Amino acid sequence: MCPLPRPTMRRVFAPLTALSLASLLGAAAPAQVQAQGRITTPKEAFGANYGDDYFLANYQQISSYWRTLEQQSPRVKLRVMGKTTEGRDQLMAIITSPENHRNLERYRQIAERLAKAENLTDDEARALAKEGKAIVWIDGGLHATETLGAQQLGETVYQMASRTDAETMRFLDDVIILFVHANPDGNDLVANWYMRTSDPKERTLTGLPRLYQKYIGHDNNREFFTSTQKETENINRALYHEWFPQLLYNHHQSAPAGTVVYSPPFRDPYNYNLDPSMLLGIQALGTAMHSRLAIEGKPGATMRNGAPYDGWWNGGIRNTATFHNTIAVLTEMIGSPTPMRIPLIADRQIPRGDMALPVAPQLWHLRQSVDYSVSLNRAVLDHASRLRENLLFNIYRMGKNSIERGGRDTWTPNPRRDAEVAKRVKGADSLIWAAQHAPDYRDPxxxxxxxxxxxxxxxxxxxxxxxxxxxxxxxxxxxxxxxxxxxxxxxxxxxxxxxxxxxxxxxxxxxxxxxxxxxxxxxxxxxxxxxxxxxxxxxxxxxxxxxxxxxxxxxxVTDWNVAPPAGTVSTGAKGYWIDPRVNDAFTVVNRLLAAKVSVARATQAVTVGAGANATALPAGAFWIPASSAALNVLRTAATELGVNATGATSAPTATTPLRAARIGLWDTYGGSMPSGWARWILEQFNYSFSRVFAPEIDAGNLRTKYDALVFVDGAIPGVQAASRGGGSGGVLDEPANLPAEFKGQFGRMNVDKSLPALKAFIEQGGTVVAIGNSAVNLAAFLQLPVGNHLAKDGTPYPRTQFYVPGSVLRVKVDTTAAAAFGMPGQADVFFDASPVFTLGADAASRGVRPIAWFEGTTPLRSGWAWGQELLDKGVAGVEAKVGQGRVLLYGPQITQRAQPHGTFKFLFNGLYR
Known part of the structure; x- marks a missing residue:
């Protein structure tokens, strides 16, 4: 069982005082600056160089080596950014000249003043830019299986600590470089897994047993505007509260086939909220990076339409940075500790604007990728050095532009609205322009x-x-x-x-x-x-x-995290009501159930109190009979969470008692990101649960151990896929030397054992919550009267007629359904090519009812929905009785990356007995 976590999703940061910040920055006293001595090489530290064939340095080695460099070089100062999810110190290596280290806090203050752009004239900003130093962020290792990232980071730190050529010395004088290891936990996991075999030729990254970030794996670069994970918090604190870099370089793998590296400029579209100087700044930096590779005779770099990367989305580390006026880029590069080949791709052998210097097919070694990465890092540093004053002034000017735009009438481009207005308004261009810029269309x-x-x-x-x-x-x-x-x-x-x-x-x-x-x-x-x-x-x-x-x-607001206002708990009551519209109410209920306190739910709306003091609560309100144990839990929750407990002088009659459910959350060997997100959410709201893997499901008798099972997108295979040996997650062959702790996890869901076991579990009184394609596949296996709404005569609509990538859509909700208790009558859901159901004519008679559905021809709220009118009358959520149990089927991603708190109740309501 998973242990109970901290009580709330609220992140806990200490306020940053002047004293603590000075300590963090390590304002160097003269005694801390020593002469540059002999620098230990990576070969001396590890017995291998970064990028050597069949070798990966783990985080323990890299961080230990950085500490050695800090002792040997006055250029290097280490800072602990915070703890990782697994408890490691996440290190930043700050590298610059000893003179700059002595004035580090002053340069940080200049960067902050210019980035915030408040109460400064252009002349004052230019003076600060002239005095300041460029601050450049270079990270590595965020996606740990992209093994190049951490290795190139280590090599670049070594070179910047040891090289004495004129260019390096210029970089050190002009630039403060923040080298950040973005995922220490993952680096240790992946490198240790690869190096576990003594024979180098047998080393492989295949079969990694779990996600390389405890909960969310690859999605650790998809949540930089939500900051749910500790590493993300550490990085965002450094970026937007402490350092405010002008440039950010985020390393990734892998490049498109037939190339070595993808580097900006990105392809269109760019997000309309970005400052024009941001678009041009990215293009200028990207061009400088490409130019350096070409000058050094390093072929195979592509850009723009050479890969799918655009400037639209917000959520990755480099993406969110651009919304903060930091010119931020990523690269995607090939490379593996096991040598690989660059294949011959004919159309990538012809020079063109997106790839000026093609690369020949050849055997490729990780050290070559490390050398490319170092060249690109140096290109970024050269750009920062040569344009230091410009970059410092430009981040100020972008910030000042934003302040000015927020203080006057502005209209963000809206191609869809503008096209509609142009169709409606007839006449001169001036009339169309005026209509497109009507007062109601202004930005807030x-x-x-x-x-x-x-x-x-x-x-x-x-x-x-x-x-x-x-x-x-x-x-x-x-x-x-x-x-x-x-x-x-x-x-x-x-x-x-x-x-x-x-x-x-x-x-x-x-x-x-x-x-x-x-x-x-x-x-x-x-x-x-x-x-x-x-x-x-x-x-x-x-x-x-x-x-x-x-x-x-x-x-x-100066708090790092705002504490909720203290809740109230009535005294002298026969019992207490908690509002089901409050997500944290479920946290309180889980604590009450864990303390063996009785809890019930109202089956209809209730009114507590009378007259002016009356409080109306919807169906699903939680009723807690008065007891000393209940009062203790409620008072603690009111203080910590801010949840109110409204007292009543008489007990209700129309309630249903609750019991804590024995919950199983599906997961798979190697890890499922959607399951990891659900796991994190359940922990935050104090649900007690176990992770369930295919072997346990296949063994059957699930009802003796569980009351509710949760299957995220990708968990339940389709009947056809499963019959071919396919399914969800995992790898086909058990890895060699698999540790015993993972043997009970290995395997795939299948049609022969897994799905019949689930059916028996439901028929015996269990509840299954299934999301995304798991909902479709389960409905098909159970032969429920649930079809595909997005099909005509049994054929799904082609993408030329219907296409909705990740977007926010609106649904109607049946708030009388127990699965939707506490939800509003309309809700915004995250839809990503999600299934949409249609119910058969006999659905009601077979105990199948809609929970949420699309109503109308324009459900799009945010994003892109081509053919959205086809969603009308389609069902987004279904509840079905099967034997003595029930299934809850949700097409939209109700737990998507822990972002849609507005739809968490669709999950939470299904997890009580």
């Missing part, structure tokens, strides 16, 4: 998040996500009125007149992805990641958009 001057909304605690989590990415947030110190509407004390305000305005707009406003078709009638060109993600929508919070300037009794 700010947002108000009222403190009296039902789930204000989730709104606080949203605010904390903004704060962790450096957004200025204000809080009302007393009640106020704007545009005739009253708001209570404690409401939050986010003004758009701030330097990081692009990120503010991107979190609150819908993304309008353009319709990208290479030619008329062609399939659409997919976005690199999601097309829409508006986090305020996914969180399910209430906020108001203000189009005119406004002010009030506001004070800046």
């Amino acid at each position: 001057r700010g947002y108000i998040i009222p403190s009296d909304q039902p789930d204000f605690l989730t709104a606080i989590k949203f605010i904390n996500g903004l704060r962790e990415t450096g957004i200025t947030v204000q809080r009302a110190t007393q009640a106020f009125t704007v545009n005739g509407k009253s708001y209570p004390t404690g409401s939050f305000v986010v003004q758009t007149a701030q330097a990081f305005r692009p990120h503010v707009i991107d979190m609150f406003e819908p993304q309008v992805h353009p319709d990208v078709f290479p030619y008329p009638g062609s399939p659409p060109t997919p976005p690199y990641d999601n097309a829409g993600w508006t986090w305020a929508y996914q969180m399910g919070i209430r906020f108001d958009r203000l189009l005119e300037p406004f002010s009030g009794p506001f004070t800046n």
